[in-house]
Amino acid sequence: MKKVLVLVLLVIVGYFLTDTFNLIPFGENRIGNPQDEQTVAGYYLNNTVEKTSVANTVTAIVVNYRGFDTLGEVTVLFLATTGLGSILFRRKEDEEEIERINKPSSSLMQTGSRVLFPLIALLGIYVFIHGHLTPGGGFQGGAIIATGFLLMLISYKNFKAGHTMLNWVESLAGITFVSIGLWGLLTGGTFLENVLPAGELNNLISGGVIPIIYIAVGFKVAAELTGVLDILLNIKPKK
Secondary structure, three states, X not given: OHHHHHHHHHHHHHHHHHHHHHHOOOOOOOOOOOOOXXXXXXXXXXXXXXXXXXXXXXXXXXXXXXXXXXXXXXXXXXXXXXXXXXXXXXXXXXXXXXXXXXXXXXXXXXXXXXXHHHHHHHHHHHXXXXXXXXXXXXXXXXXXXXXXXXXXXXXXXXXXXXXXXXXXXXHHXXXXXXXXXXXXXXXXXXXXXXXXXXXXXXXOOOOOOHHHHHHHHHHHHHHHHHHHHHHHOEXXXXX
């Protein structure tokens, strides 16, 4: 009987969800012109580059027009990291017994890691610094930097990510993001309003607060992901 009730409930919910989505004119325009500013997509296409001086329209939308939502995404990542850290919490007196789960790598692997790590970090920094000009941004650049730390973690059993430093970087990046948002409110605008001069299109120093926010997101994502990887690769051996 329970299975029948669950099935009926799922059918009812599925019907109303399908009916609701059918009412939403995805990709359509009331006048038929894809450039019509009466639609959200048309407004973005016509005004993003001119008003923000950001060549990457996706970046401008993510960080400026829906920047509050992006702040929520970063917060979710922070909460996930905090939850994982809480589950795998270790007392200080147990830290000496913790060892890396991976086996020692070869000298060739270690040498290659030392050579590639700064290049990977540089690539990640380049990606989120130029996020307003080229495809990429804070999340992508932060993930790239985290892969560089992962390479070092699996190559050296004694490599330490330095959680104290990661916590400082993560906290400062988050504070920077929120402070820029409050700056918009204090100047009489809205939260995360672009209060700095837009600059000239395709210049590195352009886009107002958009590149600053993406840099903060890049450092925050890199710190959080690196911390998660370091926690997952360390275990307490069974006695």
